[in-house]
Amino acid sequence: MKCIIIYFLGLSSLCILNLNAYKYAPRTDLLKESIARGQEIYSDFCISCHLPSGEGVENVYPPLAKSDFLMEKREESISGIKYGQQGEIVVNGKTYNGYMAPLGLSDDEVADVMNYINNSWGNTCDKIVTEEEVSKIKK
Structure with a gap:
């Protein structure tokens, strides 16, 4: 855990700030933040084809x-976004x-x-996709 310890001279008090506090934030907050960023990316890269x-x-x-x-x-979905997609896939029976x-x-x-597309338009997925998970996906 990375911390900063601050000692206020003359106040005889000690303050410890946890720099990794974001890791302990509620998962829903992290997911909501990721979804908001993902919506911007979707608007820039995906919206012209997927509407x-x-x-x-x-x-x-x-x-x-x-x-x-x-879902x-x-x-395969992560790989398609990361590396592109070609060939046959079946989506909703088509x-x-x-x-x-x-x-x-x-x-x-x-x-x-x-995270944005997993939680939009009738899709729901509480399991957050992380940068670490994406980094493990190889072509």
């Missing part, structure tokens, strides 16, 4: 809204065979956008 509603374009771009693929294939270029996002940005 503001997350519904995608039928037979062209798969939906993210109420997506069984997204059931976490690692086959998509397209190409999504790698977006060039950092691991923390991938985690944030995953």
